[in-house]
Amino acid sequence: MSDVAIRIDGISKHYRIGNQDIEWYKTLRDTVTNAATAPFRALRSRLQGAKSSSSGGSKSFWALKDVTFEIKPGEIVGLIGRNGAGKSTLLKILSRITDPTEGYVEMYGRMSSLLEVGTGFNAELTGRENIYLNGAILGMKRAEIKRKFDEIVAFAEVEKFIDTPVKRYSSGMYLRLAFAVAAHLEPEILLVDEVLAVGDAAFQKKCLGKMSEVAHEGRTVVLVSHNMAAITNLCSRTAVLRAGRLDFFGDTRRAVAEYLSGLSTPQSDDLAQRSDRTGEGKARIHKLTLLDEYGAPKDVIQSGESLTLAMEYFSSEEKPLKNAFFEVSVFSQYGEQLFILSSFLTGQFFDILPGKGTVYCHVPAFLVTPDIYSTTVNLYVNSQLEDLVANASRLTVIEGDFFGSGKSTQKKIDGTFVMPQTWHETLPPKIDCSGNDYFLAGAKLSG
Numbered sequence: 001m002s003d004v005a006i007r008i009d010g011i012s013k014h015y016r017i018g019n020q021d022i023e024w025y026k027t028l029r030d031t032v033t034n035a036a037t038a039p040f041r042a043l044r045s046r047l048q049g050a051k052s053s054s055s056g057g058s059k060s061f062w063a064l065k066d067v068t069f070e071i072k073p074g075e076i077v078g079l080i081g082r083n084g085a086g087k088s089t090l091l092k093i094l095s096r097i098t099d100p101t102e103g104y105v106e107m108y109g110r111m112s113s114l115l116e117v118g119t120g121f122n123a124e125l126t127g128r129e130n131i132y133l134n135g136a137i138l139g140m141k142r143a144e145i146k147r148k149f150d151e152i153v154a155f156a157e158v159e160k161f162i163d164t165p166v167k168r169y170s171s172g173m174y175l176r177l178a179f180a181v182a183a184h185l186e187p188e189i190l191l192v193d194e195v196l197a198v199g200d201a202a203f204q205k206k207c208l209g210k211m212s213e214v215a216h217e218g219r220t221v222v223l224v225s226h227n228m229a230a231i232t233n234l235c236s237r238t239a240v241l242r243a244g245r246l247d248f249f250g251d252t253r254r255a256v257a258e259y260l261s262g263l264s265t266p267q268s269d270d271l272a273q274r275s276d277r278t279g280e281g282k283a284r285i286h287k288l289t290l291l292d293e294y295g296a297p298k299d300v301i302q303s304g305e306s307l308t309l310a311m312e313y314f315s316s317e318e319k320p321l322k323n324a325f326f327e328v329s330v331f332s333q334y335g336e337q338l339f340i341l342s343s344f345l346t347g348q349f350f351d352i353l354p355g356k357g358t359v360y361c362h363v364p365a366f367l368v369t370p371d372i373y374s375t376t377v378n379l380y381v382n383s384q385l386e387d388l389v390a391n392a393s394r395l396t397v398i399e400g401d402f403f404g405s406g407k408s409t410q411k412k413i414d415g416t417f418v419m420p421q422t423w424h425e426t427l428p429p430k431i432d433c434s435g436n437d438y439f440l441a442g443a444k445l446s447g
Contacts, residue, residue, distance in 0.1 A: 005189055005220040006071040006094065010103035013064040013089050013244075032267060050074045063089040063243050065105070069249045071107075073188075074218040076211075078231040078238035078252060080259050085241040087224045091115060091191050094222065109220065112139055114179070123167035127158055127177055130166055134181045148184045155206070156180035174204055185212045190214065193224045207236070228256050228334050256333065256374055271377075271389050283321055283386040285377050287312040289330075291360075301366055301395060304402025304418055309341070311359040313379060318355030318396025324360055325349050327378040330395065333371065338416065344380070367418050370399050 064086045065398040068181055071077050079087050092098045092107060096111040121130050131152055137147040153159055156177040158169070166174055192211070211234055214221055225231055231238060232253060238255035247260045271277075272286050291308040292298045301307055309328060315321055325343040341361050343349065350359070373395040379387040402418050422428065 003072065004070050004106070004109055005073040005075070006222070007106040008090075008103070009093075009105070011064055011067045011090065011093060011100045012102035013086070013093065013098070014101040015061045015063055017059050017061050041259070049444075050269065055384065056372070064093075064100070064241075064244045067241070067244075067246045068103075069246060069382070071220060071222065071246045071338060073220055075217045075237065076221040076223060076235050078235035078257065079224045079241065080226070080228070080231060080238060081223060081241035086244040087241055088115070088193055091193050091222065095189055109214050110139070111189040112182070112187040112190035113193075114182045115191065118419065121166060121174070121178060124165055125154075126165055126176060127162045127169070130177070131181055134178065139187070144186070152180045152184050153178075155184070157203075158392070172203075179207060183207070183214075189220045189222075191222050194226070224370060228259075231319065232256055253371075271392060274298045274389055276343050277387060277389045279379070279387040281316075281386065283313060283315040283324070283379055283381055285311055285313050285326075285379050285387050285389060285392075288375070288377055290395070299396065301397050302400030303369055303397050304365050304367060304400050307363045307366045309363075310358055310375065311361070312352075312358045314356040320355055321350070321353040321381050323349055323351065323383070324353050324379065324381045327360070327375045327380075328361060328392075329378075330368075331374045331376065332416065333373070338368065338373070365402070365420070366397065367402075368397055368422075369416055369418060370397050371416075 003338070007108050007365065009203075040287075063079070067086075068395070075220070081087050082388060089098070091113065092115070095111070097115075121134055125133065131149060132142065132145055135148075154161055156173075158173055158177050161169065162171065166177070169177070173219075208230055211221065211230075215234060221234075223231065223235060235252045237250055238252040239246060240255050242261045270287050272284075277284075287310075289310045289312075290298050290301065291310055293306055293308075295308075311326055313321075313326075313327075325348070327344065328341040330339050330341070336387065341363065343361075360420050374391050374392045375393045375395060376388065377392045378385065403421075
């Protein structure tokens with residue numbers, strides 16, 4: 001058996017865009033005139049170095065350029081990138097829908113693709129008939145479809161309507177049935193393009209479970225998705241495409257970080273020049289800086305260590321701020337808000353602050369596992385939002401021995417948060433949590 005399931009070597013795909021191929025309606029007079037003047041136009045074109053005498057304004061476009069990597073048997077590989085990066089073009093080449101302009105692909109094993117859910121369905125046929133039709137289109141034998149039929153119907157949750165024409169199905173029912181047929185194939189290689197977003201949340205979860213099941217059966221899967229959580233959970237390695245070129249191929253967590261870091265221009269912690277902010281603007285947060293326990297600036301945090309955030313602010317005309325409070329929201333790479341540090345929640349309002357200065361938010365233990373996080377900062381004065389800056393800073397958290405056990409926290413196996421804990425053979429003594437010395441959910445804020 002080959003140690004390679006898919007070999008992609010120097011794949012490039014070139015398109016010509018424009019209206020050079022449009023042939024407008026011509027009269028006999030136009031045809032005769034063009035024929036008579038053709039030699040003169042050709043001579044002029046050669047003298048001018050032009051390739052063609054047409055004035056269609058054609059342009060060249062490389063959808064893919066020199067993409068090379070290998071996928072091992074039984075491996076689930078993600079394929080991510082912005083819209084237009086070349087992901088679907090690469091899958092179409094792998095599916096033999098289109099040919100590459102340059103390079104070649106080697107595939108070892110029976111291949112099926114889920115590029116568009118529902119391709120091959122006939123609206124006039126019943127669900128039962130479409131299962132057999134679609135299965136045949138996707139390469140399944142009749143005996144195989146019959147053996148899988150009950151499992152497909154149960155997975156799609158359309159038992160009551162299996163003998164109803166699919167034109168009477170809701171869009172969700174239609175998509176569920178189409179995915180169920182495709183997902184129950186048994187090829188050695190499966191190409192999947194953005195089909196894990198079909199149906200409601202419960203069915204999407206079932207789709208992810210099915211892909212995970214496919215992974216454990218040892219089949220090779222290439223998965224295209226904008227769902228970074230799905231990519232992270234399912235894929236061992238991931239390729240990042242950027243403008244048709246392979247930007248990165250390797251560990252999925254690093255690939256996701258590379259992809260997300262390229263979605264927007266990295267923002268400086270100096271917020272004074274940021275124009276993408278909201279609020280009344282009478283007071284602004286000028287700068288956000290991470291400090292270590294000695295007050296020195298730092299860029300990287302160890303999981304579980306203490307952290308201080310210094311927020312420099314100023315008000316218009318440097319007028320004092322009355323009844324001010326500050327907030328810092330922390331987000332995962334996927335845009336999910338994890339927690340908030342807020343002087344409002346801790347009840348620590350600043351009655352009067354000077355018109356320009358710095359406040360400090362001290363977190364006794366930053367209880368998140370290694371990853372890259374982002375922050376959004378808010379400033380309120382007299383309950384009025386004066387300033388809000390999204391993506392104010394990036395927090396890079398690395399592995400740390402939070403429990404002092406010699407074991408490092410790892411996001412892949414330990415989730416998102418670490419939690420202070422002790423283990424006992426008997427009921428532990430009661431712990432007094434009335435004070436703020438050990439405050440887990442918030443932060444200590446002082447001016």
